[in-house]
Amino acid sequence: MSEKINQLKEILAEVSDLDHAARLLDWDQQVNMPARGSEARGHQLGTLGKISHEKFTSEQVGKLLEDLGKEFASSKSNDAALVRVASRKYDKAVRVPSQYISRQAVVIAKAFEAWVEAKGKSDFSIFRPHLEEVVQLVHEYVSFFPSADHPYDTLLDDYEPGMKTAEVKEIFNALRPKQVELLKAIKSAKQVKDDFLHKKYNENKVWGLGEKVITKFGYDFSRGRQDKAPHPFETSFSVNDVRITNRFEEGNPFANLFSAMHESGHAMYEQGSNPAYERTPLAGGTSLAVHESQSRMWENLVGRSLPFWEYFFPELKKAFPSQLDGVSAKSFYKAINKVTPSFIRVNADEATYNMHVMLRLEIEIGIVENKFAIKDLPEIWNAKMQDYLGVVPPNDAQGVLQDVHWSNGLMGYYSTYALGNLVSAQLWEKINADITDLEDQIRKGKFDSLLGWLREKIHIHGHKYDPQVLVKKITGSKIDSAAYVRYLTKKYSDIYGL
Amino acid sequence: MSEKINQLKEILAEVSDLDHAARLLDWDQQVNMPARGSEARGHQLGTLGKISHEKFTSEQVGKLLEDLGKEFASSKSNDAALVRVASRKYDKAVRVPSQYISRQAVVIAKAFEAWVEAKGKSDFSIFRPHLEEVVQLVHEYVSFFPSADHPYDTLLDDYEPGMKTAEVKEIFNALRPKQVELLKAIKSAKQVKDDFLHKKYNENKVWGLGEKVITKFGYDFSRGRQDKAPHPFETSFSVNDVRITNRFEEGNPFANLFSAMHESGHAMYEQGSNPAYERTPLAGGTSLAVHESQSRMWENLVGRSLPFWEYFFPELKKAFPSQLDGVSAKSFYKAINKVTPSFIRVNADEATYNMHVMLRLEIEIGIVENKFAIKDLPEIWNAKMQDYLGVVPPNDAQGVLQDVHWSNGLMGYYSTYALGNLVSAQLWEKINADITDLEDQIRKGKFDSLLGWLREKIHIHGHKYDPQVLVKKITGSKIDSAAYVRYLTKKYSDIYGL
Numbered sequence: 004m005s006e007k008i009n010q011l012k013e014i015l016a017e018v019s020d021l022d023h024a025a026r027l028l029d030w031d032q033q034v035n036m037p038a039r040g041s042e043a044r045g046h047q048l049g050t051l052g053k054i055s056h057e058k059f060t061s062e063q064v065g066k067l068l069e070d071l072g073k074e075f076a077s078s079k080s081n082d083a084a085l086v087r088v089a090s091r092k093y094d095k096a097v098r099v100p101s102q103y104i105s106r107q108a109v110v111i112a113k114a115f116e117a118w119v120e121a122k123g124k125s126d127f128s129i130f131r132p133h134l135e136e137v138v139q140l141v142h143e144y145v146s147f148f149p150s151a152d153h154p155y156d157t158l159l160d161d162y163e164p165g166m167k168t169a170e171v172k173e174i175f176n177a178l179r180p181k182q183v184e185l186l187k188a189i190k191s192a193k194q195v196k197d198d199f200l201h202k203k204y205n206e207n208k209v210w211g212l213g214e215k216v217i218t219k220f221g222y223d224f225s226r227g228r229q230d231k232a233p234h235p236f237e238t239s240f241s242v243n244d245v246r247i248t249n250r251f252e253e254g255n256p257f258a259n260l261f262s263a264m265h266e267s268g269h270a271m272y273e274q275g276s277n278p279a280y281e282r283t284p285l286a287g288g289t290s291l292a293v294h295e296s297q298s299r300m301w302e303n304l305v306g307r308s309l310p311f312w313e314y315f316f317p318e319l320k321k322a323f324p325s326q327l328d329g330v331s332a333k334s335f336y337k338a339i340n341k342v343t344p345s346f347i348r349v350n351a352d353e354a355t356y357n358m359h360v361m362l363r364l365e366i367e368i369g370i371v372e373n374k375f376a377i378k379d380l381p382e383i384w385n386a387k388m389q390d391y392l393g394v395v396p397p398n399d400a401q402g403v404l405q406d407v408h409w410s411n412g413l414m415g416y417y418s419t420y421a422l423g424n425l426v427s428a429q430l431w432e433k434i435n436a437d438i439t440d441l442e443d444q445i446r447k448g449k450f451d452s453l454l455g456w457l458r459e460k461i462h463i464h465g466h467k468y469d470p471q472v473l474v475k476k477i478t479g480s481k482i483d484s485a486a487y488v489r490y491l492t493k494k495y496s497d498i499y500g501l
Numbered sequence: 502m503s504e505k506i507n508q509l510k511e512i513l514a515e516v517s518d519l520d521h522a523a524r525l526l527d528w529d530q531q532v533n534m535p536a537r538g539s540e541a542r543g544h545q546l547g548t549l550g551k552i553s554h555e556k557f558t559s560e561q562v563g564k565l566l567e568d569l570g571k572e573f574a575s576s577k578s579n580d581a582a583l584v585r586v587a588s589r590k591y592d593k594a595v596r597v598p599s600q601y602i603s604r605q606a607v608v609i610a611k612a613f614e615a616w617v618e619a620k621g622k623s624d625f626s627i628f629r630p631h632l633e634e635v636v637q638l639v640h641e642y643v644s645f646f647p648s649a650d651h652p653y654d655t656l657l658d659d660y661e662p663g664m665k666t667a668e669v670k671e672i673f674n675a676l677r678p679k680q681v682e683l684l685k686a687i688k689s690a691k692q693v694k695d696d697f698l699h700k701k702y703n704e705n706k707v708w709g710l711g712e713k714v715i716t717k718f719g720y721d722f723s724r725g726r727q728d729k730a731p732h733p734f735e736t737s738f739s740v741n742d743v744r745i746t747n748r749f750e751e752g753n754p755f756a757n758l759f760s761a762m763h764e765s766g767h768a769m770y771e772q773g774s775n776p777a778y779e780r781t782p783l784a785g786g787t788s789l790a791v792h793e794s795q796s797r798m799w800e801n802l803v804g805r806s807l808p809f810w811e812y813f814f815p816e817l818k819k820a821f822p823s824q825l826d827g828v829s830a831k832s833f834y835k836a837i838n839k840v841t842p843s844f845i846r847v848n849a850d851e852a853t854y855n856m857h858v859m860l861r862l863e864i865e866i867g868i869v870e871n872k873f874a875i876k877d878l879p880e881i882w883n884a885k886m887q888d889y890l891g892v893v894p895p896n897d898a899q900g901v902l903q904d905v906h907w908s909n910g911l912m913g914y915y916s917t918y919a920l921g922n923l924v925s926a927q928l929w930e931k932i933n934a935d936i937t938d939l940e941d942q943i944r945k946g947k948f949d950s951l952l953g954w955l956r957e958k959i960h961i962h963g964h965k966y967d968p969q970v971l972v973k974k975i976t977g978s979k980i981d982s983a984a985y986v987r988y989l990t991k992k993y994s995d996i997y998g999l
Contacts, residue, residue, distance in 0.1 A: 016544070016548075017548045017551075017552070020544055020545045020547075020548035020549070021548065021549075021552075023541070023545055024522055024523075024526060024545050024548075024549060025522075027525065027526060027529060027545075028522060028525060031525060031529065035726065035728075036742060037722070037723055037724055037725060037726060037741070037742055038723070039723055039724050039741040039742070040724070040738060040739055040741050040742030042739075042741070043521070043738060043739030043740075043741060043742060043779065043780075044738070044739075044742070046514070046518055046780065047518045047521055047522050047525075047738070049518075050514075050515045050518035050519065050522075051518070051519075051522060053515075054515070054519075054552060224535070225535055225536070225537055226535055226537050226538070227535060228533065228535060230533075240538060240541060240542070240545070241538055241540075241541030241542075242541075243535070243537040243538050243540070243541060244534060244535055244537070244538030244541060244542070281541065282541075282544065
């Protein structure tokens, strides 16, 4: 048997190498590549993807997984987890014909180009035929799999293994009225002042402070780096090479700081993965929601908390004395948490963010159920914005065209953003029960107990546990909105005197 | 037949994609990668190399090449050239067992580490056992091939297709006495002043001027970029993504400028390759010597010429008025061409550079002929330095350990550096016959006719013509030292008043 597991590991190691090489090509495309290199890069990525898929879906791998699956059926070892995770991926991968994959690559490449143009011109009609093709491919993809309770389950499972559409709906149904209620209360309260956030701040100084903060958090620059890119993201090529990107927007200087915190949260998760899992499917994070729980925790529960700013505001003020003249840690804290229903998800505050996500989930489910025609999406989007957030985008660029996901063929992904928020609060309650002086530690700029806890309970396990299993193992409950509602209510009651 | 050539091209395109992906991983390792990422990067490069080798040496490729070789035997088309070049690579690749390749990878990885340490400590004994293993592998490599006129032929052919050891020896035998004679004359002439070259110059300013110069030359930054790395090099991932690296040494500020010129020469060659050759073995440069002829031409025949400095010195002086106070274009020109026999090849002036190369060729041939024992190399090296250049390195770091090549398993490579110099001068005579006012153009900062000539005669052809065929086609003569000797003699007679 050890012969077979070693054979499997050898093949999976090569698949992992190919996938990580592809990730570097992608990172380079976003960070360094001269624009004209994109055609060749597309070929290179296509070839790596094709070979990786061929290697992974070979009959040999199927046979090894079948034999090892029987052998390890009742084992809880790491090797058993490896076989389980690899089998699930394999069972999916073999259902998707490689002819479909190459067809999809072509559709997506064009859809992305069309989306860029459509967003630039704020003209949905440019994107519409491409989105129709993408949706056609999504239907086809679903058809490759045995029918589930809901066709959307098949999509969701790719990002959040084991999660069902019905579960997410139930969670969001419980969450939505509480968030609406909270928003209503905030709306009628005295508003907070944040004009000083939008003054001119020196880019290099902000960037430097961000790197200082995430180094303090525990992001290990000796195993990573931060580069400029059009969009902030995290990517890893091994447990010892986990990189993040960031950008600087003149009118919104502190977005750079919070993005650094956010991406470092993802990165610390990857840097904390068990080195023994390297070059196996167990390496890395277990799901998008759990990944997002880490990024949102460092960005919001730590980075947008009062204790953190009691620690860090003096340093910020020293760097920007004129811009922050007369501003206190408390008033800065209030300003960075100001609630304003707005059009753009990525700029949303914590009180409105999930609303953006729920809207997208409803639309995606409507699309998959063939209830919504693509041509009607702008109208549907705007109506839901009015319903959820009480604002209507002035154009499609700030509405239905704002996000890149659909142009990349990604459908089933969005809800993980909100689920991640919920998980971050569930974990936070447990952490504060375990580390009772955590707030004091943060006030002193100490983050090592927190990171140590996350490493031990979450990071080290990589993909070993499915997300719901992991969350339940740690918190005693599956993913649930109660903790997040408690967190939001407490935070905003304090800020807005509710 | 068109079916077969298309099948072949499809496979070779994937091999090309894999090889270019590997090059990006290598570039990233030298430019961006956190040091701790090296183990995983080694695995990724190993996997890409293995899969590329397997794909290229498959029976299917062998059969296609055999059939197509017969079909295209008398054709001069691009497809015929493609089949010829691919067949030659294939015939070599299939002779090398993949077991050898993976064994070599391990030896080299360790040899490189040992070389770094040995050079740092200037202690040859640390490197010696590793070099012995490398040489053992070199002997083994030679044994995979039918015996040639000289065993060194097999090695040389990998870098300079079709070139024989006897030919190189003959060329060098003609060259050596001329260079010795010139050096003697220079030694007894009045020396030139160059103290102003070693003052403090602002790094960013020098770097910026370098980018300005190479943009003027014609290096297309929209299809490339220049980054910092420990060593200057050029690499390409497609005709539209050709990158260079550079460094800055405090005590030797203008090395940055000349390295930029040198690497841009390599890069313009790659950028000028026929786009129709993309993803085939015809893309890129035809050999190391022809490549080096391009880099050395822009660095030396253009960049270290008087007309160039008559054009560019005013701008340099404007940037560094105090450092260059009282210095004229002519005296600057003389200073950057100052001849000083020294220990380090990469810092050598044009009059001594080839001597360093000839020394290495003799040693490599001695090693391959089993005439030299590895343990004796430091002594042999120093004796030859005395003989060739009249100086003896004070330690092995500045002697036998100075270059990285052997630690990478590269043997058979060095002579291409000198051959490139010779070719650059042969081409230069022909160019000046075709573009009679070239000097005037350079004096005005115009380089487009020169680049146009190189594009048309050399760059566009990629690998289509073997190096000797190409040089003869253009200049009427095979690679030969006469033009270079004329060039050196004229230049140094002027500078030293010989």
